[in-house]
Amino acid sequence: VSRPILFLSDYGLADEYVGICHAVIARLAPETRVIDVTHGVPAQDVAAGALALVTVIPYAPDDAVYLAVVDPGVGTERRGVAVQAGPAVLVGPDNGVLALAILGLGGARRAVALDTDRVAPWAVSGTFHGRDVFAPAAARLATGADLEEVGEAIDVGGLGDLLVGEPLVEPGRIATTVVGVDRFGNLRLGAGPAELQKAGLADATSLAIRGWGDAIIARRVGTFGDLTRGELGVVLDSAGMLAVVCNLESAAERLGLRRGDRVVLAGTG
């Protein structure tokens, strides 16, 4: 029996890149189930990939092999790694794309730097390590190989970190970032209940949201259904972070905000 592979990348679905990685896994591990987390990570956006990956972990099989390929440094000296964390294994470039997931799984227990000579079933290209290195490594780990069979042990303390802007919290005020906009126009923020608490806004029934323009008042509610049509609200989203939403409309359009924009939440008292 094989462990399932959960596959995330920034390859998109317009080309055959994702399909080729699936083909590689089917070739090397015909019984292995592959679940696509998403391949819509913005191109080369390591932080967005890390955020999407950590979101899926609580809901996935415990023994999953995570294959995460967002790899702006392909062809450079950046190393590929395989990491054991809890009962799961993670495979990808050592550029921080795995960092949040490793934290979410309780921290790295063991890690290896992938040895392409041992892993790649064919000559390694300079541009497509998803096909040549990462998918083959994931296939072997899913079907029972030990970490040491795909690389050399490395110090888990040296694994790549993810650098994301920390939210700036003052009494009555949180400055943070739009870390994502979904297709409904909901704005996912880089702050959560902990920041609300620290800012003394945990019990606020409304918050002033300021992006590029004037501040707009949004109601602090439990869910969309508590808002009237077109009303702005602040909710905890499905990942437990703050999100600005608009009932049956797009909060992103209303506020003119996109991923990466700064947002300030303030009390209205």
Next chain:
Amino acid sequence: VSRPILFLSDYGLADEYVGICHAVIARLAPETRVIDVTHGVPAQDVAAGALALVTVIPYAPDDAVYLAVVDPGVGTERRGVAVQAGPAVLVGPDNGVLALAILGLGGARRAVALDTDRVAPWAVSGTFHGRDVFAPAAARLATGADLEEVGEAIDVGGLGDLLVGEPLVEPGRIATTVVGVDRFGNLRLGAGPAELQKAGLADATSLAIRGWGDAIIARRVGTFGDLTRGELGVVLDSAGMLAVVCNLESAAERLGLRRGDRVVLAGTG
């Protein structure tokens, strides 16, 4: 053995929502096969979701579990349901997204209102019932649970209906709606052979199509191949409904029509 799950939603593939639902099913029902019908249903468009879902039914395994999540009312009092219809089971919000499929399967035999306490393996969020309620319910029903294990029996007569504009038929004239435009620019209409018959146009060899501008004559043909390059035609599409097509070009561009626009078909005699 498990029944297959056929999964349709308006989540899109840019984010990890669909991947998380797949992960949930893999966690709760590792052997269950999941087939993606489409996740490109326009956001919160219940009617478009219902139309896409009913189209797949004749071609799917008879004992399929349909998981259909187009859910503008998530977080409100709208209930989730599981419905038995023929040998199939359908799971989703009770807002009409299942209505056409239930009809297509010969009508509802039994139904339950999903009981989140029984179904959800974790705390239920206000915003992502696909992950917390519907996918877990589908996973349990696919692996042998009876309807009553996921909710309380309800009257099948009270299930949500889908309200779509009926085509208006007069002698020699059908007023209907563009219910969809595919990527080739073919216009799917909300009328079929029955309306042609009622309008006395069943034997017409050409029809006048009027959208926003002047009427254009289209030939009534069996298939694309009967048209010259760039010629407009009216065919029965693969779902058995009327469609306006243009050989090797886009009928939508030619007529300046989009989904939701009104169209009048009239005789040319």
Next chain:
Amino acid sequence: VSRPILFLSDYGLADEYVGICHAVIARLAPETRVIDVTHGVPAQDVAAGALALVTVIPYAPDDAVYLAVVDPGVGTERRGVAVQAGPAVLVGPDNGVLALAILGLGGARRAVALDTDRVAPWAVSGTFHGRDVFAPAAARLATGADLEEVGEAIDVGGLGDLLVGEPLVEPGRIATTVVGVDRFGNLRLGAGPAELQKAGLADATSLAIRGWGDAIIARRVGTFGDLTRGELGVVLDSAGMLAVVCNLESAAERLGLRRGDRVVLAGTG
């Protein structure tokens, strides 16, 4: 046991077309694994489909059944075929979409013209042979049917060819075409190492690239990592063809080039 099906089309993922073909295979061959190569082939672009398909072959299971549906002639007299090439089988319209893959597999050994009466489990529509003919044929071939069970033997010499513009090679100069642009903005060209050799440019350390505007110098490098940020380069891509790339930026934007545009590579000596 079943052979895996590798499925490629120009259906896109916005509609339910791909999902219906998956449903058909699940209905006819419940144990068969289906791998999506890509469904993002530009609509009705047979050459782009052929190029995507041949790229996956070296990495896929040897005994795969390839299902390739890019079919501008659906509903006309064009025939559907199933072809044995090496240990693989290919199914699709006989319009050249299979031609490069057949070559890549060492040439056709046997072929049949699909007989819709034998293959289709239901009445054949004029517009959706993926559902009615090709997916059912692939399902039967994956689960052990012989070619003759789905059609009549035909001469492999009469199979449809793919007509692509050949690159024009002169001493010091290659005129070719942008055959694809991926989402990172890399330009895949219709020329490779053989053309470099013929033009006497195999050892050139830089090349002048001319598209619509003035020529721009690009360095001939092994991989992205050999370029400084924003520098243009020419590499061999993962399919072994020449590609113009730009480190961490889009070469397509930089050069103003799209798929189908002509490009001239010349020596800079």
